[in-house]
Each structure stands twice: as structure tokens, then as C-alpha cells.
Amino acid sequence: xxxxxxxxxxxxxxxxxxxxxxxxxxxxxxxxxxxxxxxxxxxxxxxxxxxxxxxxxxxxxxxxxxxxxxxxxxxxxxxxxxxxxxxxxxxxxxxxxxxxxxxxxxxxxxxxxxxxxxxxxxxxxxxxxxxxxxxxxxxxxxxxxxxxxxxxxxxxxxxxxxxxxxxxxxxxxxxxxxxxxxxxxxxxxxxxxxxxxxx
Amino acid sequence: xxxxxxxxxxxxxxxxxxxxxxxxxxxxxxxxxxxxxxxxxxxxxxxxxxxxxxxxxxxxxxxxxxxxxxxxxxxxxxxxxxxxxxxxxxxxxxxxxxxxxxxxxxxxxxxxxxxxxxxxxxxxxxxxxxxxxxxxxxxxxxxxxxxxxxxxxxxxxxxxxxxxxxxxxxxxxxxxxxxxxxxxxxxxxxxxxxxxxxxxxxxxxxxxxxxxxxxxxxxxxxxxxxxxxxxxxxx
Numbered sequence: 001x002x003x004x005x006x007x008x009x010x011x012x013x014x015x016x017x018x019x020x021x022x023x024x025x026x027x028x029x030x031x032x033x034x035x036x037x038x039x040x041x042x043x044x045x046x047x048x049x050x051x052x053x054x055x056x057x058x059x060x061x062x063x064x065x066x067x068x069x070x071x072x073x074x075x076x077x078x079x080x081x082x083x084x085x086x087x088x089x090x091x092x093x094x095x096x097x098x099x100x101x102x103x104x105x106x107x108x109x110x111x112x113x114x115x116x117x118x119x120x121x122x123x124x125x126x127x128x129x130x131x132x133x134x135x136x137x138x139x140x141x142x143x144x145x146x147x148x149x150x151x152x153x154x155x156x157x158x159x160x161x162x163x164x165x166x167x168x169x170x171x172x173x174x175x176x177x178x179x180x181x182x183x184x185x186x187x188x189x190x191x192x193x194x195x196x197x198x199x
Numbered sequence: 200x201x202x203x204x205x206x207x208x209x210x211x212x213x214x215x216x217x218x219x220x221x222x223x224x225x226x227x228x229x230x231x232x233x234x235x236x237x238x239x240x241x242x243x244x245x246x247x248x249x250x251x252x253x254x255x256x257x258x259x260x261x262x263x264x265x266x267x268x269x270x271x272x273x274x275x276x277x278x279x280x281x282x283x284x285x286x287x288x289x290x291x292x293x294x295x296x297x298x299x300x301x302x303x304x305x306x307x308x309x310x311x312x313x314x315x316x317x318x319x320x321x322x323x324x325x326x327x328x329x330x331x332x333x334x335x336x337x338x339x340x341x342x343x344x345x346x347x348x349x350x351x352x353x354x355x356x357x358x359x360x361x362x363x364x365x366x367x368x369x370x371x372x373x374x375x376x377x378x379x380x381x382x383x384x385x386x387x388x389x390x391x392x393x394x395x396x397x398x399x400x401x402x403x404x405x406x407x408x409x410x411x412x413x414x415x416x417x418x419x420x421x422x423x424x425x426x427x428x429x430x431x432x433x434x
Contacts, residue, residue: 027276027279029269029272029273029276032269032272033269036265036268036269037265040260040264040265041257041260042252042253042255042257044258044260044264045255045256045257045258046252046253046255048255048258049255049256054261058261058263058264061260061264061268062264062267062268062271065268066268066271066272069268069271069272069275070275080249083253084249084252087249087252087253088249088252090252091252095217134250134253135253135254135255135256135257138250138251138253138254139254139256141250142251142254153216153251156213156216156217156218157216157217157248157251160217161218162218162219162220163213163218163219164220166218175209178209178210178212178213179205179209181209181212181213181216181218182205182208182209182211182212182213184212185212185215185216185244185247185248186208186212186244188247188250188251189243189244189246189247192246192247192250
């Protein structure tokens with residue numbers, strides 16, 4: 001069996017992300033294709049959630065993967081997994097796009113509605129994979145937070161609002177907003193650590 | 200993490216969630232570099248942030264995105280291949296002198312160039328005006344060995360002159376493309392005369408590192424390249 005051969009289709013599919021990245025760094029487009037297929041779902045879902053439209057999500061995902069291909073040599077496995085690296089890029093690009101568009105202003109006007117996005121959508125069939133089971137756990141951890149803590153996390157992380165903007169929008173003192181962010185993240189951390197210990 | 204007060208923890212949470220202004224972020228980064236405990240606390244919250252990134256409910260991904268991304272990646276590969284490939288047939292070589300005969304001369308020239316480069320980097324050329332030199336580049340076309348061409352920056356654009364091009368276009372045209380940073384821009388189409396020569400002007404200022412490519416496209420040109428680049432030049 002050839003290690004990187006094309007004679008057996010499963011060979012490339014079985015490789016870890018880091019191995020595929022190393023191949024893509026040498027210009028192997030098939031390795032890059034598999035990376036895309038492996039991560040497109042979470043990447044698109046995150047882009048769609050942040051930008052709010054299919055068209056904007058398309059742009060963000062395309063830009064992300066093309067830029068990843070063009071700067072793939074910058075990947076450093078010591079800093080983050082491939083999935084985390086990729087998702088951070090999607091997040092940054094989606095937030096940048098959101099901030100640069102009027103959509104942001106509109107969402108500010110009906111900020112309450114977007115908080116419910118989290119539970120409003122029906123998961124697609126692919127939600128049954130292990131990765132999605134993990135994402136369900138994270139959603140549960142977020143859903144278990146008191147509403148005021150969940151709201152500030154949502155508004156900052158998925159809607160791109162600054163702490164000052166959130167304070168203005170919610171009519172709460174800045175210190176209260178910051179405290180809620182911290183308490184929410186700490187509770188989620190404890191929840192996820194507990195899940196990890198039980199797994 | 201006992202030495203961290205609530206204010207520092209609050210700032211850490213805002214930092215992780217991207218809720219700080221640029222100025223606040225920079226100030227916080229400085230604090231974090233000075234305080235290992237704060238850095239570890241931020242790392243622990245970043246794990247939550249990373250988990251949140253994968254928490255979105257799944258939505259179906261349009262198939263068109265895949266094709267578009269892979270076409271772009273393939274174009275990059277094609278252009279890279281063209282730029283890195285040696286020319287199939289050198290344009291002209293003095294008869295009686297093979298490449299081997301030029302090796303000592305080439306080595307000598309290389310040493311001189313390196314020495315001059317080091318001299319220049321060390322500030323040896325006080326009045327060097329290299330930055331004012333016009334950007335030029337020659338096309339590489341491994342699949343079209345008779346083709347020669349050059350792109351030369353002129354004012355706010357660039358002039359392209361080619362020769363030895365295939366004249367049997369069957370109604371198609373040649374089109375120029377400029378890859379700048381991470382984006383490919385469509386540039387003018389052109390045809391060639393019966394001797395295979397052609398000229399075009401790119402209404403776009405070129406920057407060092409830009410790649411100018413030529414593809415064959417249907418009459419009128421295309422919004423995106425539809426085929427492999429025939430030639431490429433990196434300025």
C-alpha cells in the first residue's frame with residue numbers, strides 16, 4: 001500500500017489534518033480538497049450564523065479557504081489544531097464582514113431576535129457526527145447560562161458588538177456587561193471541563 | 200490564579216470575546232505579556248471561545264462553493280507551475296556556445312551580484328534610486344515555447360507586448376489577469392496579428408510580487424479565468 005497513493009481512495013481520507021496540511025503545503029490539491037470537505041460544514045455554519053445570510057456566508061467561506069490555501073505554510077501545529085485555526089479565520093472574517101455592512105445596524109435595531117438564533121434552527125442530518133455531538137454539548141453549556149450572561153456572549157462573539165456598544169444597547173453599566181461576560185465564560189469552562197472529565 | 204482581581208478577569212473575558220476596541224486590546228496585550236498568570240487565565244477562556252466556534256447548528260453547504268474554491272486553488276497551482284518552470288526553448292543562444300560554456304561566467308556574475316547586493320544592503324549606494332525603476336517582467340510560457348513577451352509598468356498601468364502567440368483563435372481572444380495579494384483581477388482582452396504579436400494595456404498599477412497571466416477566453420472575455428494560464432509573469 002502506498003502511503004500517499006491515489007490507488008486506494010481511503011488512504012488520503014484516513015490521514016490526520018496535520019498530514020493533509022503538510023501535503024497541501026507541497027501543492028497537493030487533493031489533500032486540500034479533503035481538508036475542505038472535512039471542515040466545510042462547521043465553517044459554513046459559523047459564517048452563516050454570524051453574517052446572517054447565505055450570500056455573505058458563501059463569501060466568507062470562499063475567502064477563508066482560498067486564503068488558507070495561499071498561506072498554508074503559515075500553519076503552526078504547536079499553536080492550534082487545524083480545525084481551530086480554520087474556525088478562528090472564519091470567525092474573524094465573518095465579524096469583519098458583518099461590521100463593514102449595514103446588516104450590523106439592522107441587527108442592532110432588533111438585537112433581541114438574534115439571541116434566539118441559537119435554538120431556532122433545526123440541525124441538518126450531518127449533525128449526528130461526533131463533531132456535532134460536541135457542538136451540541138457546547139450549545140447546551142451556553143443554553144444553561146442565565147439569559148443576561150448568554151446574551152452578552154452572543155452579542156459580542158457572534159454579532160461583533162463591543163462591550164461599550166452592548167452596554168449602550170442593553171442600558172446596563174459597562175462594568176455589569178464585562179462581569180456578565182466573565183461569569184458566563186467561567187461557567188461554560190466549568191461545564192465543558194466536567195463533560196471532558198466524564199467522557 | 201488567586202492574584203487576579205475581578206477587573207483583570209473581566210478584561211480577559213472581553214478580550215477573548217473580541218469585545219474590546221483596538222486600543223483596549225493593545226493595552227491588554229501588554230498587560231498579558233507582563234503577567235504570566237493573566238496569560239494562563241486568558242488561555243483557559245480561549246478554550247471556551249474555540250469551543251463556541253464549533254457550536255453553530257449545522258446548515259447545508261452549497262455545492263457551488265467547493266467548485267469555486269478548488270478552481271481558484273488550481274489556478275494558483277497552474278500559475279506557480281508556469282512561473283517556476285524553465286522555458287522549454289531559450290529564445291536565443293549564440294551558436295557554438297552551450298550552456299555549459301557560460302557556467303563560469305554565470306558563477307562570476309552571481310558572485311558580483313551577491314556582493315553588490317550586500318554592499319547595497321549595507322548602505323553602499325547612497326543615491327540608489329532603485330525604487331524609481333519601472334517594474335518589468337518577462338512572460339514564462341512552458342506550453343508555448345515560441346511565445347515571448349514582457350509586461351512593463353507605465354504610469355498608473357502596465358503595457359503588455361507579446362510575440363510568437365498562436366494565431367488560430369477560432370473567434371476566441373486572449374485575456375490578461377492580474378493577481379494582486381490574494382485576488383485575481385480581470386484585465387483587458389486582446390487579439391494577435393497574423394505574425395503572432397499583440398499589445399494590450401492594463402489599467403491598473405502593478406505592485407512588486409503581482410502576477411500577470413494570459414488565458415484564452417471566449418470572445419468578449421470572461422469575468423473569471425475559464426482555462427489554464429498560457430503564460431505568466433511575476434513583476
